[in-house]
Amino acid sequence: MDRELALEIVRVTELGALSSARWIGRGDKNAADDAPMLYIGEKVGNQKGPSVDVAVDPLEGTEVVACGLHNAQSVIAIADQGSLLHAPDIYMEKLACGPELAGKLSLEDPVEVTLQKACLFSGKSLSELTVMVLDRKRHEQLIHSLREAGVRIKLLGHGDVAGAIAAALPDSDVDLYMGSGGAPEGVLAAAALKCLGGEMQGRLLPDGPLEQQRCIRMGIANPTRVLYMEDMVGTGDVLFAATGVTSGEFLNGVRFIGKERAETHSVIMRAQSRTIRYIRSIHFLPGKEIPDALTVRQNVASL
Template identity: 40%
Template sequence: MTNSRAERELALDFLRVTEAAAIESAKTMGQGDRKHSDHVAVEAMREVMDSVPMRGRIVIGEGERDEAPMLYIGEEVGGGNFSDEARAEFPEVDIAVDPLEGTNLCALGANNAIAVLAASERGGLLNAPDIYMDKIIVGPSCKGAVDIEAPVADNLKNIARRLGRDVEDLTVICLDRPRHKQLVADVRAAGARIRLISDGDLSAGISAAVAGTNIHALMGIGGAPEGVITAAAMKCLNGEILAKFVFDPERLGVDRTKVPPKEEAIERIKGMGITDPDKIYDTNDLAPGRKVIFAATGVTDGSLLRGVRFFGEGKRTHSVVMTTDNKSIRFVDTVHVEGGPDAVIRF
């Protein structure tokens, strides 16, 4: 991504990518097969991505090559419809994807499942392993007011002060997991409200940075890859994420056999170029790129995006596309027409 025009054109191409993944996974909504929902989203995303004029590289995807047949970490994507000579002129792009964030949500027909993609120039997104990460996310007004190692009550007081509210007026969102028992207790003890979600901390984190969602912060432990993709959105939204890797099974509330030993996890992240496993990451550490693109399309209805709607002659999608270069945030409502000249377009 070498100029504003290229960034705008790629943003629209990435919109097509997330729309395709959302449509295919939405066809499986409520069928109770999360693996199938994810599989069709991956296939659709990979097929459309290969038509994008770029030399893309997956830095966060479906897993290691041996575990994922497509969109695996290190996979080269894009430019499939062009000659070798033409591809040589395409921009080099690092890409982080979550073809279906909220696989359980889609399988159950629940809210807030989305298809997501983040991209930047080469080296612009942290190559984070699929391990746990503690996070706190706030909007633009609260940048610099929170500390991931501070007590929950102190962070809530600082957020309330920045927003000109009482702590009792705040709503914190977090995953409904046993590991968050103390966090939930601390939020309630401070007097704030809390919204527990079953899945989808990526879309929840974005909601925390957008005014009008009535979510003022996300706190708690989720996936590191989702943290990087959220950071790309924060960079476009001028919000803030602070994060730190978590290795301790007791803090995660899981059996030691369910997570790799700390030494093994540290060796893995060092192999991915991360030298300090105890570092506290901020937005620019997770997404250091100067030219960042974030695209997401709703699969099921949510607080930020509506889900895919099907009608006789096509379908309708609702997406958001954000870029850092021109600080644009576009909500895109697209009607995909499949019928002939007599098709009835529904708005």
């Protein structure tokens, strides 16, 4: 995969973030989210560049932006053609970790066993482990089990992708990310974790026969089996880029400077080199046409 694509895709996430930032704190999540993700199998581009799979979320965190909260971002991942999982828009159970624990844990283990393994391979005691979990009612039992075990819990209000990535960032204090979230977001997080040398395991959680059949129609023969990194992002190269809309775990949000300029904070990562680049950009707004989310989606199609 051409590494020059990295700068092209980060330009797309920057535009997505600048567009979404106009709606921070305005209480209108529908206006902030006026464009869907690419539909499965959609062909984009001018057919002259490399053949790749694209997963994009112009705004991950619509309610976050509407309420002016943390961890909203514009996200995109690109992988070799045929690599990215066709994930239905349902919940996925997730277990994410950094390089130190990659390949040593199993989503099929009980929580207590996972924690014991994490202690064994990290050299930490239970009281030193930090587990990040989305603060949701569906996670009450998981949070109870973690508290009973004596680990530190870092509750995350919003930002499923950022939460999973936090478990693998070099300077993060998070050891594990556990719980359930959106399946498409799981694929995006898996792409980032591959670039970081970490690991994501997932299991789809279809709610009833209709969602099970939907998974099967999308090529997932056994909807409840554990999905590993190669199932979600393949074995080849991956590029991941994100630009913060509101400040969060590892990215600052868009900051407007006067009437004519805005600052964005982005990250671009590549699996092949495991290089992490942070990009701080100052945009001159009169000279830049800030698109709505639909136009950002069309920009992806033009790559």
